[in-house]
């Protein structure tokens with residue numbers, strides 16, 4: 018879907034778009050809040066005084082569990098699925114590691130499909146399998162999906178629904194902890210959590226760059242010529258820091274900016290389908306985290322933090338914090 022064009026793209030997107038409407042997303046709210054509460058309880062039960070990796074304990078498991086619920090990924094497959102999704106985003110992998118990940122994609126996703134054929138449920142994998150099987154049998158009113166498209170759609174959605182939201186939560190926590198004045202104003206209710214989330218998306222978008230696009234026809238962009246067939250990388254991080262759009266202080270995190278739009282979810286026909294879900298998860302995760310641990314602070318100097326090893330995903334590999342002073 019991400020790299021398909023025209024009618025092919027519309028066909029693939031139409032299949033899953035109804036599952037990501039604002040209404041369907043809202044229906045996920047109790048599940049999201051339940052997972053948030055469970056993760057916070059588990060963190061609260063840790064021995065006090067010990068540094069906690071907020072990515073591993075909170076930012077990572079929440080989106081992973083939500084997406085696994087949506088797609089009916091059984092418990093015994095979740096860990097391997099999560100490791101595979103991280104490996105896909107790792108753009109520092111050697112050719113051998115990349116080949117191993119490609120081979121893993123070829124076994125893990127067919128295994129999920131085989132499992133869901135035997136154990137169908139009220140989930141998106143089962144829905145997509147039904148479209149696949151009905152199109153193979155020539156029924157279903159025109160919707161169609163090949164085996165490869167079924168695998169690639171599952172891969173795109175599970176990967177996109179997972180790593181990106183992990184980094185949105187991690188990046189927002191990092192932004193607030195390194196800008197104490199804005200954290201204080203947020204906790205005092207002067208700055209809304211929605212504004213914190215949107216400013217995080219602009220300042221530190223979960224996807225910094227996105228490859229896998231090719232120009233359909235020649236285009237001129239402000240005097241730069243892109244020829245038909247040229248590979249294109251869209252750079253959301255650069256767009257968010259563009260001084261022409263966001264002013265001379267574009268590189269500063271400032272959640273009090275008024276009404277500025279960002280491109281972190283892309284634009285046009287390929288615009289992110291999961292944006293309402295990502296925003297909902299962040300909106301459930303962030304206020305609840307700071308309400309439970311109002312003294313949350315970084316446990317290491319900021320310059321000791323390392324980014325995830327990727328030029329696509331943009332976030333922190335680990336986020337060590339103290340839950341209490």
Ligand code: HEM
Pocket residue numbers: 018019020030084173174177178179181182185222223224227253280281282283284285286287288289290291292294295
């Ligand atoms: C903070 C979280 C997220 C960010 C920053 C993000 C960002 C993006 C971006 C930049 C694109 C490409 C848009 C373009 O080319 O114009 C995209 C596409 C997409 N995203 Fe997301 N995404 C996030 C969460 C999610 C979630 C939770 C899901 C689903 C569960 C999802 C599913 C998709 C899909 C299926 C596409 C391809 C749409 C198409 O090609 O028509 N994303 N996303």
